[in-house]
Amino acid sequence: MSPIPGHGLAKGLAVTLRTMTRRTVTQQYPETLPELPPRSRGVIGLFEENCTVCMLCARECPDWCIYIDSHKETTPAAAPGGRERSRNVLDRFAIDFSLCMYCGICIEVCPFDALFWSPEFEYAETDIRELTHERDTLREWMWTVPPPPALDPAAEEPKELAAARKSVDKLAAEARVAVQAPPAPAAQPASAAQPAKGATAATDANTKDATDPKDATAAKDATEPKDDKGPKDDKGGERP
Amino acid sequence: MNLAVASHPGFLSPTGVEITFVLVGLITLGAALVTVTTKQLVHAALWLVVALGGLAVEYLLLTAEFIAWVQVLIYVGSVVVLLLFGLMMTKAPIGRSPDADSDNRWTALAVAVLAAATLVWVVVDAFRSTWVSLGGAAQGSTEVTGEFLFRQWVLPFEALSVLLLAALVGAIVLSRRDSRER
Amino acid sequence: MNPTLDMVLRAVGVLVVFMVLPLTVGQAEHKVMAHMQGRLGPMYAGGFHGWAQLVADGVKFVQKEDIVPTGADRRVFQLAPVVALLPYLVVLIAIPVGPHGFVGATVDAGLFFVLAMMGVGVLGSLMAGWASANKFSLLGALRSAAQLMAYELPMLLAAASVAMAAGTVSLPGLLSAFHWWWIPWQLVGGLVFFTAGLAELQRPPFDMPVADSEIIFGAYTEYTGLRFALFLLAEYAGIVVLCALTSVLYLGGWHGPWSGSVGWLWTLVKTGLLAFVVIWLRVSYPRLREDQLQKFAWTVLIPLSLLQIALTGIVKVVIS
Numbered sequence: 001m002s003p004i005p006g007h008g009l010a011k012g013l014a015v016t017l018r019t020m021t022r023r024t025v026t027q028q029y030p031e032t033l034p035e036l037p038p039r040s041r042g043v044i045g046l047f048e049e050n051c052t053v054c055m056l057c058a059r060e061c062p063d064w065c066i067y068i069d070s071h072k073e074t075t076p077a078a079a080p081g082g083r084e085r086s087r088n089v090l091d092r093f094a095i096d097f098s099l100c101m102y103c104g105i106c107i108e109v110c111p112f113d114a115l116f117w118s119p120e121f122e123y124a125e126t127d128i129r130e131l132t133h134e135r136d137t138l139r140e141w142m143w144t145v146p147p148p149p150a151l152d153p154a155a156e157e158p159k160e161l162a163a164a165r166k167s168v169d170k171l172a173a174e175a176r177v178a179v180q181a182p183p184a185p186a187a188q189p190a191s192a193a194q195p196a197k198g199a200t201a202a203t204d205a206n207t208k209d210a211t212d213p214k215d216a217t218a219a220k221d222a223t224e225p226k227d228d229k230g231p232k233d234d235k236g237g238e239r240p
Numbered sequence: 241m242n243l244a245v246a247s248h249p250g251f252l253s254p255t256g257v258e259i260t261f262v263l264v265g266l267i268t269l270g271a272a273l274v275t276v277t278t279k280q281l282v283h284a285a286l287w288l289v290v291a292l293g294g295l296a297v298e299y300l301l302l303t304a305e306f307i308a309w310v311q312v313l314i315y316v317g318s319v320v321v322l323l324l325f326g327l328m329m330t331k332a333p334i335g336r337s338p339d340a341d342s343d344n345r346w347t348a349l350a351v352a353v354l355a356a357a358t359l360v361w362v363v364v365d366a367f368r369s370t371w372v373s374l375g376g377a378a379q380g381s382t383e384v385t386g387e388f389l390f391r392q393w394v395l396p397f398e399a400l401s402v403l404l405l406a407a408l409v410g411a412i413v414l415s416r417r418d419s420r421e422r
Numbered sequence: 423m424n425p426t427l428d429m430v431l432r433a434v435g436v437l438v439v440f441m442v443l444p445l446t447v448g449q450a451e452h453k454v455m456a457h458m459q460g461r462l463g464p465m466y467a468g469g470f471h472g473w474a475q476l477v478a479d480g481v482k483f484v485q486k487e488d489i490v491p492t493g494a495d496r497r498v499f500q501l502a503p504v505v506a507l508l509p510y511l512v513v514l515i516a517i518p519v520g521p522h523g524f525v526g527a528t529v530d531a532g533l534f535f536v537l538a539m540m541g542v543g544v545l546g547s548l549m550a551g552w553a554s555a556n557k558f559s560l561l562g563a564l565r566s567a568a569q570l571m572a573y574e575l576p577m578l579l580a581a582a583s584v585a586m587a588a589g590t591v592s593l594p595g596l597l598s599a600f601h602w603w604w605i606p607w608q609l610v611g612g613l614v615f616f617t618a619g620l621a622e623l624q625r626p627p628f629d630m631p632v633a634d635s636e637i638i639f640g641a642y643t644e645y646t647g648l649r650f651a652l653f654l655l656a657e658y659a660g661i662v663v664l665c666a667l668t669s670v671l672y673l674g675g676w677h678g679p680w681s682g683s684v685g686w687l688w689t690l691v692k693t694g695l696l697a698f699v700v701i702w703l704r705v706s707y708p709r710l711r712e713d714q715l716q717k718f719a720w721t722v723l724i725p726l727s728l729l730q731i732a733l734t735g736i737v738k739v740v741i742s
Contacts, residue, residue: 012706016458026462282552286498289545306591309534317541318574324548325567334495334555382531382591408575408724415720 036119038146041102043120045145046093046138050114053088057106057115065099066106067092067132093138097123098131120144261301268294276348279336285323292316306382432527436514443693444658445476450694451658451701452476458705479651486647493555494644502553503645503652506546509539510659517666518594520676520686525594532593533585536667537578540622543656544570547624547631550653551641562640565712566631569621572719573628577618579727580611583734584671597675605673607737611730612672614723616696619664621715623657625700627707628715665696 027034036042053070069092077084107115118141125131151158157165271290278284292315299308389397452475456463468474490499516532518525529535544566551563585591587608588599605612621628624640632640642653669675669692676685710718 009707013702016702016706019460020454020457022460024457024462025460028462028465280495282495282498286549305529306531306534309531309538313534313538313541313578316545317538318570321541321544321548321567321570324545324552325564328548328552328560328564328567334493334553405728408728412720412725415717 036121038119038148039117040119040121041104041117043097043118043123043141044095044100044107044138045116045118045120045141046095046135047114047116047142048090048093048135048139050112051090051093052112052114053090054111056109056111060105060109062103062105063099063101065096067094067096090135093135094132095138096132098128116142116145118142118144119146257301261298264294264297264301268298279338281327281330281333281337282324285320285327288323289316289320292320303381304385306385429527433515436511440511440514440659443662444655447661447697447701448476448654448658449473450697451704454698454701455705458702483647483651488647488649489644491555491644495553495555498549498553499644500649502546502550502641503649503656504546505549506543507652507656507659509543510656510663513539513663514659514666516593517663517670518597518675519689521597521682524676524686528594529592531591533581533591533596533671536593536663537581540660540663541570541574543660544622546653546656547641550645554641554644556644558637558639558643559641561637562631562633562643565633565637566624566641568712569624569628569631569715572716573618573621573723576614576719576723576727577622579724579731580615580618581671583611583727583730584608586731586734586738593670597670597677600674600677602674602677608672608730608734610726611734612668614727614730615671616664616668616699618719618723619668620700620703621719623660623664623700625657625661626704627710629709630712630715633709661697661700662693665693665700668696669693 053068055068058064058066058068068090070088070090072086073089074084074086104117107117120141123131123133156162268291271287271294275284275287275291278287292311296308296311296316299305299311453463453471464472464475466472467478490496513536515527516525516529516535547566548563551559551561551566554560584596587604588596590596590599624631632642637643642650645653666689669689673692673696674688675692676688678685678688
């Protein structure tokens with residue numbers, strides 16, 4: 001209890017008066033658009049160049065709102081006598097946003113970084129059937145995907161970077177052992193060069209992984225190496 | 241009536257004030273009659289408002305301004321509101337109440353006529369030989385009323401106010417004791 | 423000047439004030455309440471910060487259908503909004519705005535006139551509540567009648583204290599007798615008067631008769647369109663009247679620096695500040711219960727106003 005009667009009443013008045021002098025929290029929405037953080041669950045964008053029609057997203061979707069059609073194309077063998085390669089070509093990729101519950105499982109599950117959260121949210125329609133958006137619309141939404149936020153200064157290293165560093169360290173340690181074991185001084189420059197080469201190779205391999213999986217721009221940068229890598233991975237085992 | 245004529249230099253002609261007085265009087269009388277004859281309970285209370293308001297206008301026309309406003313304040317503003325409050329508590333229906341008629345209406349009429357006759361007789365008898373000078377200030381203004389009240393009638397006024405104050409203090413004491421016992 | 427023309431001009435002036443000031447208070451309530459709750463309030467109507475919101479509301483109300491419920495008492499139902507609104511218009515006539523006869527009409531017993539007329543306004547909500555044939559309306563009407571028993575007496579007693587101090591019940595006469603030290607002298611009476619006035623206007627924290635979370639909208643539940651708007655207008659006109667009256671009775675009305683030339687501005691400023699307080703209280707406090715108001719009035723307000731009268735009497739005797 002307060003010593004002065006009416007103390008509580010004055011306190012109540014003070015609270016409202018103080019609020020009045022502060023800035024309001026209202027956002028004048030249609031005039032000023034909200035500044036949504038990256039990865040806001042607005043809409044799902046498709047980076048179709050990355051899609052390999054692996055169907056994981058469609059299969060993992062809890063409410064089956066992703067429709068994918070594709071066909072196989074064969075490309076003739078690059079070298080004479082080689083086998084001709086087949087690859088999946090995306091015919092249709094559609095997400096029915098009237099079913100989608102924005103769980104983001106498709107984005108989590110995509111192994112090739114083809115799906116991204118975009119903060120874009122103004123896609124209301126007057127007909128529910130128009131909420132099924134095809135690949136061209138989904139591709140357009142890719143342009144609205146912002147770069148991922150920077151990590152906290154004291155944050156743990158991303159897994160990809162940690163893995164790369166680990167392999168580099170391992171190579172470096174091996175090289176050091178190699179240097180110490182054979183006492184021949186002539187071998188030193190060569191072996192010194194080797195771990196360095198190994199390190200660059202490791203970072204090269206991880207350029208794509210090192211960046212955040214949902215980084216659209218980085219993903220775009222990584223498109224070409226990945227496209228090269230994709231078929232290679234597919235065909236790796238088959239190659240004679 | 242003559243009083244109003246003499247001291248009211250308004251744009252209404254003297255006859256105008258008299259005509260207004262009579263008209264308002266008729267309205268007041270009509271409203272009062274409807275009040276006691278209507279079978280719709282709440283309507284009776286509302287017609288009472290009209291009658292009391294008409295009376296206030298009559299006071300006003302007689303330049304008894306202070307009395308007029310007190311009439312509105314006490315009767316229209318408070319007494320009728322209390323009356324309506326009571327009526328609403330009794331679930332007064334909308335429309336006619338067939339059982340609103342009373343069997344002793346003739347007795348009531350007789351009592352009313354008797355009371356009115358008594359009042360008229362008393363007033364006429366009391367002021368039979370009193371002459372009002374029309375030349376002076378308005379006899380009903382606040383200042384004159386106040387002087388009358390506090391020069392000639394101080395004792396009754398004080399007795400009344402002490403009585404009312406006692407009632408008031410009693411009400412406060414009652415409401416306080418009630419809260420402490422809980 | 424021709425007295426008839428003079429009277430017509432004054433009447434028109436009062437009417438203009440009556441149309442403009444309540445809307446201004448309503449708009450201020452929209453904005454002040456919004457900002458006190460961290461919002462912006464109306465922003466679109468009229469372009470600049472929604473200044474025309476209430477005009478737009480009025481247009482909307484005019485367009486709406488005027489419905490009278492089947493079971494309602496038609497005449498009384500239709501008459502009620504007028505009974506609620508008209509007294510406040512009449513009261514405005516008697517409130518002095520500035521010195522040298524800057525008043526709608528000089529009423530000899532102005533204080534009584536004003537208080538009497540304000541009391542009549544309650545009849546409007548009683549009529550509305552009973553005639554609606556709706557139990558919520560009836561409850562609202564019962565509550566406003568019960569409320570009247572709580573606020574009427576302290577209000578009159580507090581006003582009587584000022585009349586004692588000035589030795590007159592005429593509002594302009596009261597103002598010409600005013601000195602600055604009346605403000606501390608009549609402070610308690612002013613607080614009681616203002617609080618009781620809030621209860622009379624059914625403004626939060628004393629809005630039990632319209633308590634929208636309990637009895638929908640009290641006596642006004644069944645009203646639509648223009649008649650509903652009239653009730654709302656009556657509420658805001660009531661705020662203007664109460665604030666103007668409080669500033670005249672307790673804050674010296676047009677008194678202030680350079681009151682000879684800008685006296686009317688002082689009245690407006692004081693009225694506006696009090697109106698702000700009315701809005702402020704609405705935002706800050708929750709609603710009381712009817713019995714809490716009764717207890718508050720009988721155990722706090724009436725003793726305080728009696729004390730104020732005693733104090734006024736003592737000081738009056740000492741200085742004379």
